[in-house]
Amino acid sequence: MESLVKRIQAEGRSLKGGILKVDSFINHQLDPNLMMEVGKEFVRLFGHLPINKIVTIEASGIAPAIMTGYLMQVRTVFIKKKQPNTLANVYVSSVHSFTRDQDVEVCINSNFLTPDDHILFIDDFLAYGNTARCMIDLAKQSGATIEGMGFCIEKTFQKGGEYLTEQGINFHSLACVTDLETAHLSVCDEPASRKL
Amino acid sequence: MESLVKRIQAEGRSLKGGILKVDSFINHQLDPNLMMEVGKEFVRLFGHLPINKIVTIEASGIAPAIMTGYLMQVRTVFIKKKQPNTLANVYVSSVHSFTRDQDVEVCINSNFLTPDDHILFIDDFLAYGNTARCMIDLAKQSGATIEGMGFCIEKTFQKGGEYLTEQGINFHSLACVTDLETAHLSVCDEPASRKL
16 A cells, blocks of 8 residues: 555654554554545455454554444454453453563453454554464454454564465555665565455 | 434443443444444534644544544544553653553653644543543643543543533533433433533
8 A cells, every 4th residue: 555655664663673663643643544545445455255343452453443344334343451350251362562571361252253253353563463363363262254354564574474374364464564674664565466 | 412322222231330331332342333423423513623633542532533533634642551661752641440440651652742732632431530631631741732522421420521620621422321320321412501
């Protein structure tokens, strides 16, 4: 997605530890027009599939997910960080958080992820594939079907994409960052081999 | 907002401790059409003001905030739960979390809240006014102006509205829950005294 690639080139910053800082438009301050454009692109990529629910994970996935849900006219659920007093009837999984350097327990109410659900999973980043692993785990627990996964930005050098390919998941990333170490960020469109 | 009042009456559930469970459409599973409708209502209520930024707090405020930001064509920022390794250049405040029964540190990057900002603060709930207090604190630290605050649901018996009135804040709530103890939820539109 050209506008996203250009935005990352203009405003993204590379921090140590393989972190790409895009907090001026993706995951702290949000550009609502860009989020809507991202939603439209996900509709183009996944709209032909029998999707009846969007799933994301709090917090940065919510904005692109709700836009996609609005455009596809399907309910949108966000996986929550588990609270100590979370009620019963939840599926629980864990996600490794690199910013906290620990596993974080997450959950989804079992009423909102069922064998009838055909899921499009949306998130801001595909890095090592940790949130994707969590979604796969929750889908297995619930009997839901994953129809696809869409990510705003993929950091290809962190290999989450290779994992999803091995798992046979249909996924797309709207911008691919191939190198954070160079003076200028190496950002490009999704590889042609994966494109629709 | 009649459709929200009806939805709360149909799907809301009262839990012990003054908790209103609306996780089938507001704060876990989301109805994107309802979120867009909420955004339109906030535009009706606040669109005449010189607002140039929406601020909310993760995670449940993000969906109504991004819809409002899209409709108003202004950037949208969410206040983040503070990470141990959060970088410098942030304003820090705290919010009391009733689900965790502890104060949680939150932050906003100082680039995204400045004296030039005229803020509309959006959140899913107005209860005791804790997130609103946090917004007021962050606005004081940064020099930003709060033009208004919009909440999807107000629990009037928890007195956050009285606090905001005392502070002279221009605020609106799209549905008011006046009692959770009765067999049927007491939900109504905003009082006429506050309505535009």
